[in-house]
Amino acid sequence: MSRYARQMVLPEIGADGQARLAKARVVVVGAGGLGCPVLSYLAGAGVGSITILDADVVEESNLHRQPLYSMADIGQAKATAARRTLAAYNPEIEILAEVHRLEPANTVALCKDADIVIDAADSFAVTYTLSDHCLASGQAFVSASVLGFAGYAGGFCGARAPSVRAVFPDLPQSAANCATAGVSGPAVGVLGSLQAQMALSCLLGLDPSPLGRMISLDLRQFTTSSFSFSNAPEPHDGFGFVSVDDIAESDLVIDLRGAEEAPGVVTAAAHRSTVADVGALAGDARNRRAILCCRSGLRAWNAGLRLRQAGCTDISLIALG
Template identity: 55%
Template structure:
């Protein structure tokens, strides 16, 4: 056994057998940003044999206070490529596979199929639901986290436990993001480190399982909390996310972004409404599929809930990024 792991193999919860399990494991990491950096570093440090990293973004200077895997010289470079070089330099024995693309409804199932555990580190509503749907269908565990400001959570879903949709069928519509509200780098590091720990817990098969549990963290009060959700029922029906190129000319497309936010819509015949006025579509009830679009998917999810309450069930969502 490699001496680099001796300080963890001495643990009875790991041992040589556990280290061998980690070496043979594959983890999908979606998001190479603030949450993804500690996830990647700690899983690579623990000796997880294969890491598949998905992120379409490039390094920006505003990332550096919470993404210490990157440096000033990396600005403008694809995050996944910089991460691959850094991780292979850190632990050359690992297989690092990178995908410089967004997670989409088209590629999610394929990416999840090759993983033992999937990690949602993208902090995106659309990615979380798309990844949860793919993991639920493939019976693969999902570790998801989110941090805004100085608070956040991490939890373990699917893989025999309830899906993210079972626990969070609805979302807030306040639209807060790291760019608008801000985020403290150390709060992100705590939650990203917790994600890595949850993944190792699952890969090692420790008991009791972390599936069906959420841990919350308030960095202002230095308080941890959480709750269990084992046994939560799956929703009878849900509105799926689709890719922009899956929208057809027969669809009634609604762009929920304001003209100030997005002067031009990628859909030529899109109607411009917001979450408050989208219920006008219910009079009369449309005969074709309604596709709701916004930047992150958050407003689309809220609008879909309002339309379903008014009897419109043929719906789809698009996150335009």
């Protein structure tokens, strides 16, 4: 047990806590900037089984904030490269690599045996899909997001905590991403480390629990804040995400991607539209389900708001990546 001696001396952990970690099963969705510190510290702490889900490959532009990878890993799947590094780091634990995207259709199968689910993908669709699942299943859920020098990490769901939707019931009208707005490597590392500590605290049953709490930080201004949302009510009018395979013939499918972005629509029967023009299809959507599709889910969400204002009530979203 010399590997874990420095943490076992903590009264909050000890031999019993270390045994709990060894039996724990964790799913980490995303092996990028947030996922790298999450995976490193969970593996280092001796979490018994870690599943890594990521469909991306390592790129040179990742390396400034993803220290699990080296130049030799460029072009390789992140999930398998991370598994290889972590296995060399701690051969005592089980590490599974899943090289595909998280979809609503595979969420239950992926997460059903996990003691805690960690969202390190920094994607609207992934966050809400995982949060909806964990709220229904009662599983603890730790999520984070970072852009530039700032971001947040929070603990959601579990036995009593509210979901992400209770804190963020609506998406913004527009949003930047790391590719367009940039991101600080240390900021990502700090927030990923916070996620790892929240996950370990949940697995160890520490009091106070991180579930129902959020920490935000701005490393440009060197400010932090923390607040509890344990009493936040769950909204009942949000849009759920579905998979392409869930589309039925009776659905009205609206593809919000432009022809340059996506030369082919998501299905042969799909209508092309924009967020601004989607109201013209409201008449067709009032008596059947409308499925709105875009890359990240953000345009689909905003188009859904317009259809709802036009009287449509059955609306689902697809994020195509």
